[in-house]
Amino acid sequence: MRYSGFRVIAEALTGHKGWTPAWRDPAPQPAYDYIIVGGGGHGLATAYYLAKEFRQARIAVLERGWIGGGNVGRNTTIIRSNYLLDGNEPFYEFSLKLWEGLEQDFNYNAMVSQRGILNLIHTDAQRDAFTRRGNAMILHGADAQMYTRDQVREMYPFLNFDNARFPIKGGLGQKRGGTVRHDAVAWGYARGADGRGVDIIQNCEVTGFRIEGGRVLGVETSRGYIGAEKIGVAVAGSSSRVMSHAGMRLPMESHVLQAFVSEGLKPLLDGVITFGAGHFYVSQSDKGGLVFGGDIDGYNSYAQRGNLPVVEDVCEGGMALMPMIGRARLLRMWGGVMDMSMDGSPIIDRTEIDGLYFNGGWCYGGFKATPASGWCFAHLLATDTPHPTATAYRFDRFRKGLMIDEKGVGAQPNLH
């Protein structure tokens, strides 16, 4: 069923009796050409682009719980492509371009809102660094714009410009950045993939891989054995757990990141702002809640819940940036589990096991990457060669000294 304004009117006139489920609930077949493990944003996007752009094949997505119940349902919904390094920026810009055409492409309202993102500058050194980053973005075909203090004040007069320690001295903006309705991304990809024949199998946990002679033959699941030609794993947050079934140790730790929503407020913040002197970012959802977050808790965790010290730290960042946030009540907060990789950048690569492919290590920046991650992983699965924008996301970059370390802190995952 194709969604359109006309369809909404037609259904309204006929009592909304014609709507059908957005995707099927199929039983697993004994074998597929491709199995994607993980029904989150990245896994569903992979299945969607694999079916749509690369080849007609028997494809299944296996999800332990329900689709979109992991990090695609837990993030702060920000999209942007404001990276510095060569290995990253073309990929994230590719992703942002896919976001721009996504809703027309998969015929689903994902509420892509290019409301602009602004990274605030608080020191002269930071201005130099952000100018360099802005230039790198422009050189890679993205948009970037430097703002003076007065221009920032005109946009967001309520920020604390004269904070004695962290005065605002300007900002680096990307107007094409913004927010997206995160759940709708999972649903839109699921519906699009399902419509192209992909079996989305929920409540189906992968408990092992069947590997013979260095080649993967299929997966053991809670719903029985399923064979496959090629298996792609996209389970960020649980990557180490799942890949340990294939005997692999990964260059990553799992950490918990918290996010927060205030009570609904009248419109006051039309873009996304990041605090440059601490770790705090905030936007306002269409429902009116301020959506914000900050640092990861900093210790290995699979708990999907954080602790209070980081809550305090994030709220302090908020108070330092926009004191009026102190008048809003915190409505809810939650945690998600991040694959924190050793250089803060992801991996989309083959493994040493034939037929087994891996996508993960997204740290806390995976949501914005969803479309490009899916496209590039589908490209790798279908053609056995990396997509031109994802050639740097290899397993062996640590062995070869080709790390993509945006923050420059080395192999210390909780600092990225």
Added chain:
Amino acid sequence: MIINHPLLGPRDAQEFVYFGDAALIARPDGLSEGAEATFHDYLYLRDNPAGDHRELWYHEQGDRSWLVVTRNTLTHDITAVELARDVARHMGRGR
């Protein structure tokens, strides 16, 4: 989280800095055969278990001792705290 320091008693985890898997104590010999590959695994690969995890915490805002804390990564429950010094000696490191 409260870390029950073997010398100082229960202390808030905020006083500590987290470093990572306690396996990092077992630093390989840089002069051994195949040290390059061993160091790659040592530096970059982690078991990253869901469940009990032995990990290094540094009491930066306290007595500056290194601790090996056994903590469950699914529940955040801490079941054992040792001085990293004792653990390292038990592994045959140091004098």
